[in-house]
Amino acid sequence: MDRLDSSLIALRRILRATELFGRELKQVAGITPVQFRALQIIDETGQTTAKEISQRMRVSQATVTSLVDKLVRDGMALREKSALDRRQTHILITQKGSQTLGETPDPLQQRFVRKFSELADWEQAMIVANLERVAAMLDADEIDASPVLQTGEIKLSSEM
């Protein structure tokens, strides 16, 4: 049972770290992790809809509306009615948005990347295998495998 405790504590530490890095992100870059995540999705998809964001972030459309409101308010994104289906609204990233995405140093990722890179090859392989194992243990069946997440989001350059 000792091992179980240790593993849970380690998991906690990981979660806490992401949480705290989220706050740091907010301080440093003036954007919240959630907004950052939405912006990433808008950027990736080029021309997103509220529905798309809502599905990928697994939040309600109402939430997306308020999120996009904030991005628009801050000049990071734009809304544009779709010509084809006028119920839809396309959401576009602005220059400023791209710039923010590009410049924002995600402190969590940076730290992890740095430390990870310092490891020996076999160590990296082992860590990946184990992280994936744990992820598989936690991923509930009802939850599909989409690698999207809302809190303490990790910025990934080459994202699915």
Add this chain to the structure above:
Amino acid sequence: MDRLDSSLIALRRILRATELFGRELKQVAGITPVQFRALQIIDETGQTTAKEISQRMRVSQATVTSLVDKLVRDGMALREKSALDRRQTHILITQKGSQTLGETPDPLQQRFVRKFSELADWEQAMIVANLERVAAMLDADEIDASPVLQTGEIKLSSEM
């Protein structure tokens, strides 16, 4: 670099799972993860102060006040002025609070515990070692090693 991506994706999956389990907890048990965490701390310490909770959860005292307000409102906790130092307020858990703690099935922990228990001995050891390693990589230096965390909290019977 592929490994880095894999590890980041796995990390994400872990974070997302905890996030979603947090929501489940709220639905099922009617208590939010944050409140649950506060309640755990109150329970563990027997007679906590707002300051203690604030430090362990790493949130401001103002936040703790509002958190405890909710716990008190819901009959999970009580406030009691300290006789020794009358600036302090002791925060106590109520019967209902204990009951909630005891009965609440933390879905994340349950799942993890079950899966973890199924593993072979050496696998468990390896996972612990690797999780701890990752935790160490993410734990910023400024952050002390206390295994406390606020979001997607994992319930631990024999904590710390």
Add this chain to the structure above:
DNA sequence: CCATTTGCTTCGATAATCGAAGTATTGCAA
């Protein structure tokens, strides 16, 4: 005994989140 520190609450603000209700618009079916 006064000034400072400490512990906590109050106030006002913001973000994230939801469900329900409302507004267009599309699309299918009779």
Add this chain to the structure above:
DNA sequence: TTGCAATACTTCGATTATCGAAGCAAATGG
């Protein structure tokens, strides 16, 4: 074709979590 259901989104009202600043009361140290 007309009309009703489904779809896409917003608005509204509510809740939680969170903070900083300001306030109040008690302790403590000169």
